[in-house]
Amino acid sequence: MESKQPMAENTARKGPRPSLIQSKPPRKRDPRLLAVIDQHGCTGCEACIVFCPVDCIEIVPNVPHAQFQQVVEVDIERCIGCALCSKYCPWETIPMFSYEEGIKQAPSLTMKSVCNQKTKEDTAPNPRF
Ligand code: SF4
Ligand code: SF4
Numbered sequence: 001m002e003s004k005q006p007m008a009e010n011t012a013r014k015g016p017r018p019s020l021i022q023s024k025p026p027r028k029r030d031p032r033l034l035a036v037i038d039q040h041g042c043t044g045c046e047a048c049i050v051f052c053p054v055d056c057i058e059i060v061p062n063v064p065h066a067q068f069q070q071v072v073e074v075d076i077e078r079c080i081g082c083a084l085c086s087k088y089c090p091w092e093t094i095p096m097f098s099y100e101e102g103i104k105q106a107p108s109l110t111m112k113s114v115c116n117q118k119t120k121e122d123t124a125p126n127p128r129f
Contacts, residue, residue: 018114018115026077027077033097034098036076036105037073037109038093039071039093047088049072052085054079056074056075056079058073058075058115060072071111076115081096
């Protein structure tokens, strides 16, 4: 009999899915791999968006960095881990992780999020405590 693996908890979630992506429901089962865009190296060229077969790469609006065309992020609740975005990103800024590791890494690599993931600021220790 096949043993069931416990689902890893997505600790990057901060709240309910925002209205922008509510019509794009999460996948049915966890993938083996996850893509996480390292926004430190992203130029916003949008090439990855074209290659994603499940339309799970979102443009983050209102990012106040003049040097970026856009900032994009992977909705890690919809990514199926196919690695196409990682393969075709011209700036090699989409690492692929195991599912568990991707969940852990997403908050530090995703500086700005429209998919309501925790950002680096959210996860930093509060200096007042
Ligand atoms: S292809 Fe790479 S550099 Fe271009 S938007 Fe996607 S992650 Fe950013
Ligand atoms: S790994 Fe595949 S499904 Fe995930 S964001 Fe990249 S292209 Fe989309």
